[in-house]
Amino acid sequence: MPLYKGMIKARLYDGTFQTCNVTGLDDTTLIGGPPVMLKGKLEDLRRSDGVIVDIDGARDKLAKKPTVNGGKPVPLDIGDTLELNDRRAVVVGIAKNTRTFQSQPIIYTTYSRAMLYAPRERKLLSFVLVKAKPGEDIARLVQRIRDSTGLAAYTQDEFKTLTVNYFLKNTGxxxxxxxxxxxxxxxxxxxxxxxxxxxxxxxxxxxxxxxxxxxxxxxxxxxxxxxxxxxxxxxxxxxxxxxxxxxxxxxxxxxxxxxxxxxxxxxxxxxxxxxxxxxxxxxxxxxxxxxxxxxxx
Amino acid sequence: MTSSELAVKCRQLVKTYDTGDQKIAALQGIDLDIHMGELMMLVGPSGCGKTTLISVIAGILDQDSGQCDVFGVDWLHLSSKNKLLFRAQNIGFVFQAYNLLPTLTAAENVAVPLIINGMKRQLAVRKAAELLEKVGLAERAESLPSQLSGGQQQRVAIARSLVHNPRLIVCDEPTSALDHQTGIHVIELLKSVAVASDRALIIVTHDARIFDYADRIARMDDGRIENVNAMARHSEFTKEDDNVT
Structure with missing residues (x-):
């Protein structure tokens, strides 16, 4: 399954911009979605222009201006709209995510829609997710993928280690x-x-x-x-x-x-x-x- | 009350402090005998070596040369461990600044020497409370030192010095931090509860008001014993030593 992961600027209600962490899920399976849905359903991503926003982003950086002066910002909710790279996105769900070091809001959409939101690049595919058949030898499967595609392939644990090492080596x-x-x-x-x-x-x-x-x-x-x-x-x-x-x-x-x-x-x-x-x-x-x-x- | 048995025998005691720049001769060949049942006072001007002498006698400071026997035992012949043990069992201390442990009650303070000697805490505190009654502080057994007057604190310190029934009690200026009346009360108490035929007392003092309570007074100057006077001659001694205070 293809998976897109990238940073895209969202235009907010008040005209300001906020960089968001956009994840594009495989249109058919929707594998890689948020762990917990607070509002709406993951399948709602299939609705027109549908995106799912994480709760912290909805409450904070993507929140709408207060309705009264000095009031609290109004959290983004189902039915609200955003602009991602000049394209309309409609909030169809609110999710709860595992928090990370990055504080950007997280937006989920489908892979095909992420292709439309993302600025044009020669290769937009970030990752390909593979689900092994029951009983499959994971190490051998990884090796087979490497051999047949010439791409890097990792098991879940190897990918975790790769991510941790990235943060250790490339960030402060x-x-x-x-x-x-x-x-x-x-x-x-x-x-x-x-x-x-x-x-x-x-x-x-x-x-x-x-x-x-x-x-x-x-x-x-x-x-x-x-x-x-x-x-x-x-x-x-x-x-x-x-x-x-x-x-x-x-x-x-x-x-x-x-x-x-x-x-x-x-x-x-x-x-x-x-x-x-x-x-x-x-x-x-x-x-x-x-x-x-x-x-x- | 004085017996012919010697509690302390000092012969040619020498102690020198090396301050880096100079050497200070604190004791320059001290000869002194203190008998059982005796209350000996050490007097003399500041810096004459009184404190150094009682420190050596009490076994908390080593002399450079000479001999200091306490109840026939030479401190220098004892190992560190035996010295501690001997001190814990045989020596009682009364200090000018009382030196009570501030977080312990009066009874607990008095119990410390017993606990050091291995007695169970509960029993030690009970024995301490009994002794506090003897020094007139039965009602203050549960008080902290900060809740007691100077005189009361010194009475606690006297009880602490006696509780383990030591054979030698060493007192450093026990009355100098107290007003006249309290000082007299404290020395009277010390004399009444501490002097016994099987025990000796050494008091270092500048306080001429209490000289009359001594059996003998040793006058020190410049690290030497100038003379040792029995009480019969003491009034005369006090007059000629006004500068001592």
Missing amino acids: IPINFGISVLLGFIVGAAIAGQTFYNFTLENLRQFGVLKAMGTSNWVLLRMIMLQAVLVGSIGYGMGVGLTALFGYAMRNTILAFKFPWQLLVFSATGVTLIVIFAAMISIRKVIKLEPAVVFKG
């Missing part, structure tokens, strides 16, 4: 995310370390008193580690809780939010490292502390 996302995470880690370690160290300095005399009274370094070390673990756990709990709350609050917006368990493990590891770093500085100070400090004024 990993660098920006990496820098953000690194900065967060450095700033977190510095602040946590400094705060914890200050706490130790403020209580140095108390540690000295305990040492003078016969408390061993091992016991003091355990005390500091316990405090560090407690502080780290509270901080981690608050951080994860607030993040989850943020994600929940953003569930109906265009922001893409995903909070997999791997992220929990990753952040727990990060917090543990920060806590260990902060505790080590304090432990060193306390272990080197002369108990005679208790008699200093």
Whole structure:
């Protein structure tokens, strides 16, 4: 089945333009459509000039002007029209999509209609979707397609990897995310370390008193580690809780939010490292502390 | 109450601090005996080595040379672990700034030495509350240090120094942060509850008001013991040492 995927400018009600991510589905099967239809049916794409718009785009970037001054924009709905490359498009459905890094509205239409909307190019076909027969060896099928067409062919997993690699290699996302995470880690370690160290300095005399009274370094070390673990756990709990709350609050917006368990493990590891770093500085100070400090004024 | 048995025996104690630029001789050959049942006060001008001497006697600072025996045990012959153990069992501390743990109640503060010595927390707190009753703070057992007056905090600190029944109590300026009346109350309390035939007390002080409570007073200057006076001569001693305060 042919599939078109491309960026096309849509002319809105107020005459402004908005670039949209247009997907043209195979006219017969409509394979590759949106995962969830909120209004209308996927088959409505077969109606004249029919397009399906994602809910976030309909509410936000493709929304109509407020009916009253200072009012809220009116979401695009079934029956509303757009212009895609000077051609009329009628909204026949509203869909819910998995959010991506890109914030452009997503518009679905049929492959043949997408050909009309898209600016003329020599080859407009983006992808060909293949559905294997039950029991077919996917790897061999992929190889057969490669051999017979000379085109690149991928399994579902290979295509996912290809997409991820594209973002990793060709966009600034990993660098920006990496820098953000690194900065967060450095700033977190510095602040946590400094705060914890200050706490130790403020209580140095108390540690000295305990040492003078016969408390061993091992016991003091355990005390500091316990405090560090407690502080780290509270901080981690608050951080994860607030993040989850943020994600929940953003569930109906265009922001893409995903909070997999791997992220929990990753952040727990990060917090543990920060806590260990902060505790080590304090432990060193306390272990080197002369108990005679208790008699200093 | 003083017995002939020695609690502390210092011979030719020397301690020097190296500050980088210069060496400061804090103790220059100290000889001092403190007997069981005795309340010994160390007096002298600031920087004369009083604090260094009690730190060495209490085993929280090592001397450079000389001998310091506490109940017949030379600190330098103890391993770090045994030193901690010996200190935990035999030494009680009272500090000028009380040094109570601010997040613990009075009873919990008093219980700390018992817990360090391995007693279960619940039992230790119960014993601590009993001792607080003895120092007149039964109703304040659940108070935090910040909720107590200076005199009350020092009474808690005295209870803490006694709770594990140590044989040597080392006090650093226990009355100097207190007003006259409270200072007298505290030293009277210390004398009444801490002095015993099986125990010795060393008090470092500048406070001439409490000199009368000492059995003997050792006057220090420039890292040396100038003289050791028994209380009989003490009024005279106080007069000639007005500059000490």
